[in-house]
Amino acid sequence: MVVEIDGMQESNLLTTLEDIGLRKTSARVAVTAQIENTSDSFTAEQLCRDLPYVGRATVYRTIRHLVDAGALCKLPILDGAPMYSIARVEHHHHTICTKCGSVGEFRHTTVERVMRSLEKEIDGRITGHRMEIFIICSKCLAE
Amino acid sequence: MVVEIDGMQESNLLTTLEDIGLRKTSARVAVTAQIENTSDSFTAEQLCRDLPYVGRATVYRTIRHLVDAGALCKLPILDGAPMYSIARVEHHHHTICTKCGSVGEFRHTTVERVMRSLEKEIDGRITGHRMEIFIICSKCLAE
DNA sequence: TGATTAGTTGAAACCTAGTATCATTTAAAA
DNA sequence: TTTTAAATGATACTAGGTTTCAACTAATCA
Numbered sequence: 001m002v003v004e005i006d007g008m009q010e011s012n013l014l015t016t017l018e019d020i021g022l023r024k025t026s027a028r029v030a031v032t033a034q035i036e037n038t039s040d041s042f043t044a045e046q047l048c049r050d051l052p053y054v055g056r057a058t059v060y061r062t063i064r065h066l067v068d069a070g071a072l073c074k075l076p077i078l079d080g081a082p083m084y085s086i087a088r089v090e091h092h093h094h095t096i097c098t099k100c101g102s103v104g105e106f107r108h109t110t111v112e113r114v115m116r117s118l119e120k121e122i123d124g125r126i127t128g129h130r131m132e133i134f135i136i137c138s139k140c141l142a143e
Numbered sequence: 144m145v146v147e148i149d150g151m152q153e154s155n156l157l158t159t160l161e162d163i164g165l166r167k168t169s170a171r172v173a174v175t176a177q178i179e180n181t182s183d184s185f186t187a188e189q190l191c192r193d194l195p196y197v198g199r200a201t202v203y204r205t206i207r208h209l210v211d212a213g214a215l216c217k218l219p220i221l222d223g224a225p226m227y228s229i230a231r232v233e234h235h236h237h238t239i240c241t242k243c244g245s246v247g248e249f250r251h252t253t254v255e256r257v258m259r260s261l262e263k264e265i266d267g268r269i270t271g272h273r274m275e276i277f278i279i280c281s282k283c284l285a286e
Numbered sequence: 287t288g289a290t291t292a293g294t295t296g297a298a299a300c301c302t303a304g305t306a307t308c309a310t311t312t313a314a315a316a
Numbered sequence: 317t318t319t320t321a322a323a324t325g326a327t328a329c330t331a332g333g334t335t336t337c338a339a340c341t342a343a344t345c346a
Contacts, residue, residue, distance in 0.1 A: 023343075055297075110260065121251075124279055124283075132272060134269070134271040134273070135267035166323070199326095288345105291342100295338105296339095300333105307328080311325100314320095
């Protein structure tokens with residue numbers, strides 16, 4: 001997601017990093033720009049491959065900063081390397097195709113209502129939840 | 144879960160392995176017994192520590208067999224090594240204490256109803272779902 | 287502006303979790 | 317009992333990620 005201000009492109013992710021007191025370095029400009037130009041979700045290794053001139057450690061550190069800041073969302077995957085995508089403001093859940101691994105999003109208010117009704121049943125304080133629907137996506141079904 | 148038959152203790156997990164055509168070896172007896180004596184969920188590394196005389200490779204292989212056979216359930220955890228627990232017949236979900244990492248279980252019929260209502264919204268065929276409630280457990284709240 | 291300094295970088299070493307290899311051992315069929 | 321295919325486990329390897337630390341640089345200060 002890139003916001004146009006006075007003809008200058010200003011990166012949301014870069015701004016997030018600056019907002020939490022981190023410096024605007026060329027490595028961070030490159031990493032955040034690459035993430036924003038990636039339409040879909042991505043893995044850390046993918047990002048490293050796309051940015052060979054940025055060190056692995058820096059790529060991983062930048063991802064960690066962005067996840068900690070809430071600007072990136074660590075996607076629920078079945079096995080292997082975690083995937084990330086730019087965090088949306090609204091709360092949502094994920095669909096995961098168990099065949100091709102593609103991750104989708106959905107929102108459903110009933111899920112949130114279920115949460116509230118669970119508060120009585122559960123021994124402790126609810127702080128959050130996560131839900132994944134496993135599917136065979138329409139693309140894989142068509143094959 | 145251990146079933147008593149004619150005074151002999153017969154392991155369900157071991158039986159599962161034999162049912163899928165695997166041999167009853169001392170290593171498999173040890174691993175399945177250890178899992179059944181573990182009241183809670185466990186990691187592969189924990190099991191290796193508890194069974195120093197069984198090779199790591201064998202412990203991992205046995206867990207894989209049991210998960211593939213559906214007798215063990217790979218629990219959703221936040222980060223790090225996955226946890227396992229003996230699979231229950233009924234479908235259920237998990238509560239995860241984000242402070243101490245303890246995993247609990249709950250069942251809720253509304254969740255299943257939500258699933259059915261989602262079938263229209265989602266582009267693909269639903270094959271399963273998973274839900275995690277993040278909590279601070281009563282034990283951690285008390286501290 | 288240039289000097290200062292604390293934050294940042296990246297190569298390399300390390301770590302954790304897990305898998306593959308393969309010579310040796312063993313369960314179980316013949 | 318012999319046979320043999322399956323299983324084991326020490327070891328090496330891999331993937332994914334973190335730590336270390338000397339060199340570098342952004343941003344502040346004089």
